Amino acid sequence: MRVIRFVLNGDPVETAAPAHWTLLELLRYGLKLTGSKQGCDKGDCGACTVLVGGKPILACLSLAARAEGQEITTIEGLMPLHKSRGGSGADPVQEAFDACGALQCGFCQPGMMLSTRALLNQHPQPSREQIQAALSGNLCRCTGYTQILQAVETAIAQSTGAPAPQPAWARDRELQGQEPQS
Ligand code: FES
Ligand code: FES
Structure with a gap:
């Protein structure tokens, strides 16, 4: 076993893990934070x-020892950290994914939202190409990505006060010559 000390979602943590454990195993099985999903594990x-x-990293490919002395954020920490910075409610990224219906089974969402948060912290107004590049390592087998990209652009619009992008379903209805639903 190896003792590891780090800051997890804003709180100091001291824990022990077998030397061969990945960071994902430490989070899910050692610390019972199951928001980080074990998909392919490779x-x-x-x-x-x-x-x-x-910075986003793949916890399934990182040894738990890598956490030593680091600040780690998991999906469980997104809302508390937002509130600790004076925000109210969920992180705007979480709100936008919810508002845009950017999920079906939800399995990809913790990773999607954390990759998005990292992008927006570094580039508050990224281009569509930068968004696609930032999310290129996050696979979704359900949604087809349209609502995910819209959710990211909605979160950007909310942070800048710009109007939110038109939902994909409304654009489709317009193309079909139908009245957009309110
Ligand atoms: S579980 Fe880590 S990349 Fe799939
Ligand atoms: S919502 Fe199911 S994998 Fe993305």
């Missing part, structure tokens, strides 16, 4: 994405 899907020092 670096393909991004469902295990967490932030280390604000």
